[in-house]
Amino acid sequence: MSTLYLLHKPYRMLSQFTDSQGRSTLADVLDAPGVYAAGRLDYDSEGLLLLSDDGNLIHRIAHPRHKQPKTYWVQLEGHITDEAIRALVSGVTLKDGPTLPAKARRMSPPDVAERAPAIDPKRHPVTSWLELTISEGRNRQVRRMTAHVGFPTLRLIRAAIGPWQLGDLAPGQWRKETLHAPRTTQATKPRSGQHKPLNTYKDAERGAKRGSKSSAKPRGRRK
Known part of the structure; x- marks a missing residue:
């Protein structure tokens, strides 16, 4: 079995547990020794972050060759x-080259907590929301894509990674899922040219769809 933590990373928090500059880190909201993030979110981005103590699971989620689709809710400057x-x-x-085709559609403002600090309506009087799904993980890719088409990103929230969804987690909240796939199975190397699909973790997919939530609540920042 493997344990997976689904965390709503707040705005202006690092996707790591320590920082020499005193910035907010994952340790401020999650006390789970030995876990590591599967990928990352930028300091100024928000939303779903997956963590586990299972290195093989982290690799399966984060490695580009598995092409886990990632869905973002993006607040843009102007009407796209x-x-x-x-x-x-x-x-x-x-x-750094052409992006792969993506899924994109307009959306209503999502039901999420107001960012702190909020977007200044005097500086940005006209905004719109976009749901964008990509299967790559380049540095600040979503921000660069929207800027390229003339609509800079003001707020970026990751809503899903593969079958796992942010659901109703508030910033700083998390929930835990148990994946009933033996670690020996996860550690088995695929044959040459093959990769074991991530959807062998059926419990995770079912749990993500149910949106089961931990009762854990964010803790105060450590001094």
């Missing part, structure tokens, strides 16, 4: 156009 959405869907060419 149909042309810009079509460009994102088709793929845009960034400095």
